Amino acid sequence: MDDVKSAAKSMPYRPARPTTEAAAESAESGEMARLLTHEDLDRAADRWQVARARGAGRRAKMGGRLRVLWLLVGPGVLVFLGENDAPSMLSYSADGARYGVGFFLPFVVLTFLMGFIVQEMTVRLGAVTHRGHAELIFDRFGRFWGFFAMADLILGNFLTLVTEFIGVRAGLGFFGIRPVVAVGSGLLIVMAAIATGRYWTWERITLGLAIFNGLFIPAALLAHPAWHEVGRAMVTWNPLPAGNRYEILVLMLATIGATVTPWMLFFQQSAVVDKGMQPRDVAAGRFDTVLGACLAAVFAMATILATAPLFHHGIDATRFQAAEFAQALEPWIGHAGAAMFALGIFEAGIVAAIAISTSSAYAFGEVFQTGHSLNRPLREAWGFYFILLGSACTAAALVLIPRAPLEFIVLTVNVIAVLAMPPALVFLLLLVNDHEVMGDQVNGRWANVAGVAVTVLLVCAGMGFGLATVFPKMLGG
Amino acid sequence: MKPTEANFEASGELAAMAAGASRPDLRDPQVVLSLLEADQVVAAKRRTRFGRRDFSFGMRALLWGLRIYVVVMLVMVLVSVVRALHGAP
Numbered sequence: 388m389d390d391v392k393s394a395a396k397s398m399p400y401r402p403a404r405p406t407t408e409a410a411a412e413s414a415e416s417g418e419m420a421r422l423l424t425h426e427d428l429d430r431a432a433d434r435w436q437v438a439r440a441r442g443a444g445r446r447a448k449m450g451g452r453l454r455v456l457w458l459l460v461g462p463g464v465l466v467f468l469g470e471n472d473a474p475s476m477l478s479y480s481a482d483g484a485r486y487g488v489g490f491f492l493p494f495v496v497l498t499f500l501m502g503f504i505v506q507e508m509t510v511r512l513g514a515v516t517h518r519g520h521a522e523l524i525f526d527r528f529g530r531f532w533g534f535f536a537m538a539d540l541i542l543g544n545f546l547t548l549v550t551e552f553i554g555v556r557a558g559l560g561f562f563g564i565r566p567v568v569a570v571g572s573g574l575l576i577v578m579a580a581i582a583t584g585r586y587w588t589w590e591r592i593t594l595g596l597a598i599f600n601g602l603f604i605p606a607a608l609l610a611h612p613a614w615h616e617v618g619r620a621m622v623t624w625n626p627l628p629a630g631n632r633y634e635i636l637v638l639m640l641a642t643i644g645a646t647v648t649p650w651m652l653f654f655q656q657s658a659v660v661d662k663g664m665q666p667r668d669v670a671a672g673r674f675d676t677v678l679g680a681c682l683a684a685v686f687a688m689a690t691i692l693a694t695a696p697l698f699h700h701g702i703d704a705t706r707f708q709a710a711e712f713a714q715a716l717e718p719w720i721g722h723a724g725a726a727m728f729a730l731g732i733f734e735a736g737i738v739a740a741i742a743i744s745t746s747s748a749y750a751f752g753e754v755f756q757t758g759h760s761l762n763r764p765l766r767e768a769w770g771f772y773f774i775l776l777g778s779a780c781t782a783a784a785l786v787l788i789p790r791a792p793l794e795f796i797v798l799t800v801n802v803i804a805v806l807a808m809p810p811a812l813v814f815l816l817l818l819v820n821d822h823e824v825m826g827d828q829v830n831g832r833w834a835n836v837a838g839v840a841v842t843v844l845l846v847c848a849g850m851g852f853g854l855a856t857v858f859p860k861m862l863g864g
Numbered sequence: 865m866k867p868t869e870a871n872f873e874a875s876g877e878l879a880a881m882a883a884g885a886s887r888p889d890l891r892d893p894q895v896v897l898s899l900l901e902a903d904q905v906v907a908a909k910r911r912t913r914f915g916r917r918d919f920s921f922g923m924r925a926l927l928w929g930l931r932i933y934v935v936v937m938l939v940m941v942l943v944s945v946v947r948a949l950h951g952a953p
Contacts, residue, residue, distance in 0.1 A: 403903060403912035410905050411897035420893030422907035427900065428890050434899040435888045516914075517904045526914050535931060637944070665901055756910075799941050806937040810930040817923075824914055846933065853940040 405515045405826035407666055429762035430663040433458075433587055437668070456675075459668050461590045462513075462658035463675030465742055466506060466651050467499070467683035468597035472739030473554020474547065474800050475645030476603070476732055479687050480712045481638060483694035484704035486628040488612065491642065492620045492688055498646035499684040501844070503676055504837045505812060508819045509652050510672035511828045513659030520656040522753035524814050527824065536649075536814060537754060539807040544650050544747045546800045548782035551740040553797060556786055557710035558733025561726065570783045573737055577779050580741050581772065586661045586761040597738045600686045602731035607689035609724035610696050610716075617692070633855050634705075637802065640852050643845065644801030645687070649811040650746045657749035661760050666828060693720065693728060740779055748775035806849045812842040 410419055440454040482491035509520065516523060521540070525533035552570055559569035580592045619625065628635045655676075664672055694712055696719040697704050707715065713729040720728070745761070751774045752759020758768030765772055785791055816838050819830040830838070888895050902908060919927070 403909075403914045406902050408902045409898055410900045410902045410908070411894055413902035413908075415902075415908070416894075416897055419897060419905050419907055422905075423893055423896055424906045426906055427896055430904070431890055431896040431899040432888075438899065517901065517909060523914070527917050528919075529916055532927065539934065663900070663904065665904070799945055802941055803938065806941065807934055810927065810934060813926065813930060817917075821917065823917075846930075849933070849937050852944075853937055856940040856944045 402823075403516070405666075405824065405828070425764060425767060426758070426760045426762040429585060429587075433663050434665075456671055459662075459664065459671035460675045460678065461594060461662060462655045462664075463506065463510070463672065463677070464679035464682065465590065465593055465597060465658065465738075466655040467502065467676075467679030468600050468686075469593075469654070469739045469742035470502070470646060470648060470651055471600050471683045471686055471735055472547070472551055472645075472743075473557075473732055473736040474550040474641075474797055475687070476554070476690055476735045477712075477797065478638065478641040478645045478801055479690035480694045481704060481707070482642060483691035484697035484702065484707065484712065484715075485630075485638070486635075487626075487695045487698035488616045488692065489620045489626040490624050490628050491638075491691055492617065493624050494639070494642060495646075495687045495691065496621075496684055498643050499680045499687070501643070501841045502646040502651070503680040504834070504841055505647065505815060506651060506655055506676050506680075507673055508815055508830065508834065508838065509656040510659055510664075510676060511669055511825065512815075512818055513656040514664045514666050514669050514672060515825055515828045517660050519660055519749055519753040519759070520653045520815075521750040523656075523818055523824065525754055527818065527821065528814065532814070533754065536811060537750060539811065540649050540653055540750055541747065543648065543800075543804055543807055544743050545778060545782065546796050546803065547648075547650065548740060548743050548747075548778055549785050549796050550800050551736040551743065552783045552786040554732050554736030555740070558729045558731075558736060561710045561713050561729030566787055569733075570786055573740060574779060574783050576737050577741050577744065578776065581745075581761065581775065584762070584764045589761045590658075590662070593738060593741050596734060596741075599734040600683070600731065600738070602727045602734065603686050603689040603693055606716075606720060606724045606728045606731065607692035609720040609727075610693050612692045612695060633859060636852055636855055640805050640848055641801040643848060644804040644808075646683075647808055647841070647845070648801075648804035649807050650743055650804075652811055652815055653750050654742055654746035657746065657753070657759070661749075661762065669828065690731075693724070696720070740782070744775045744779040747778050748772070802852070805845055806852075809842050809846050809849070812838065812845070816842070 410416060413419070437455060437458050440451055440458055443451040443454065479491075479495065482495075512518075512520070512523065518526070521533070521537060524536050552573060555573040556566045556569045559572070560566065564572075576596070580589050583589065583592075628638075659672060694704070694716065697712075697715055700719070702715055704712070704715070710729060710732070713725045713732070716728060717725040748771045749759050751757075752768065752771045755770065757770045759771045760768065763771070816830070816835065818824055819838075820835065822829055888899070890896055897905070903912060
């Protein structure tokens with residue numbers, strides 16, 4: 388490994404250009420053959436599977452195409468189900484418990500649409516450049532702006548990671564499991580996912596866990612929602628939330644922050660790169676992102692529906708935490724429903740803890756130019772695995788400290804995510820509009836209009852929050 | 865270069881697939897290189913950089929504006945949380 392590093396460093400830098408040329412046909416193929424790493428071999432094995440499925444797809448249309456999609460689906464589903472994390476589910480639960488079936492159902496769909504618009508850009512960036520988001524920002528905009536972007540990411544990621552372990556603790560706490568055991572189990576699952584030293588296996592294990600986000604659907608069905616009210620809310624966005632307008636604004640911001648956050652940009656682009664996706668996979672990557680957004684939106688809406696009985700029965704859910712929602716729901720959705728709700732919160736915490744700690748590790752490796760791939764064994768990327776496990780262990784330990792200000796973190800984490808998003812989106816838009824970086828995959832006009840609209844909307848929402856904080860009477864709060 | 869079926873053929877993926885039986889021989893570097901793109905190989909990425917891009921005055925002003933926005937908003941979050949934790953309306 389050190390040979391590769393020193394040999395590569397001794398060569399003069401040359402400008403990178405997006406290319407679809409096979410490495411075997413490049414002028415430096417002889418040199419490259421000498422410097423191949425474990426990571427290259429694993430990635431080549433994955434690419435061979437895709438090539439074989441594509442070849443079969445030409446002969447046996449449907450089955451082959453499904454196989455190609457099965458192989459290429461992953462980062463998009465993971466990023467959206469990962470973002471349906473403990474604080475997000477808490478936000479959706481608060482939407483349903485405090486305002487019932489109404490405005491927040493279609494609002495959630497809108498936030499996922501915003502999420503898709505920005506995440507699709509990271510698929511193209513990763514597939515075309517084969518570089519992570521942090522690496523590109525440092526490369527293209529320099530260390531000064533790069534470190535600002537990293538500061539936002541690291542702060543947001545760490546606070547979010549703490550809330551994931553709060554979710555893990557609360558979810559298992561419903562079943563009477565002690566906090567130390569619950570948090571320890573969470574850490575063991577994070578370790579098990581990365582133990583194979585293979586991106587593909589890590590991705591499939593995490594996807595397998597993420598599917599349990601669907602537990603909120605049976606919980607919602609047990610709440611027996613009035614489907615005509617659901618239909619009316621989806622069409623008319625009514626009834627609008629009533630009451631303290633400042634609280635409504637904060638909840639709207641938290642709901643946006645449950646879907647559109649900086650770690651998602653960094654994670655999906657790095658995962659696309661680690662998966663070895665190429666420009667010809669962009670359509671499949673887009674499908675992956677749509678699938679993830681749709682699944683996550685359905686599960687988020689199910690959470691609102693599951694907690695709506697609390698609104699109808701006048702239960703004050705203002706100060707509820709994750710497990711308290713499950714306990715409060717038990718009289719209306721039964722013990723089985725409440726147990727599924729609690730397990731859903733546990734799952735949401737675990738999957739997000741895996742994804743977010745990996746996102747931090749990718750960014751660290753990209754910035755400091757050390758090994759940063761789940762295809763690398765520990766000895767070749769110890770810094771990457773140290774950050775991944777170190778951030779997870781620190782967050783888990785914080786959750787176990789008696790009287791730690793956990794409520795402070797839960798209250799703020801999604802709001803901070805929204806506030807940190809506009810600068811991250813500006814960097815994203817600059818990169819996807821850069822011809823030298825993107826080649827023919829540069830953003831089109833409508834993608835830019837949508838991207839700028841999302842950025843302006845987030846800035847306006849943040850400024851509304853700021854004004855309402857300074858002048859509470861402005862909103863009648 | 866736009867990804868097309870022609871690029872796909874040219875990339876060597878199909879050739880590698882056809883050459884291999886049930887599994888490719890990844891001990892052969894040429895097989896590995898035929899499956900990856902030129903700028904996808906780790907060693908190739910280490911020696912290439914896109915290079916620094918200069919910002920216009922307007923872009924620098926926008927980025928600084930957003931940086932100030934984030935700092936001010938974080939202070940607002942702190943204020944609102946302190947209020948919430950002390951039960952203020």
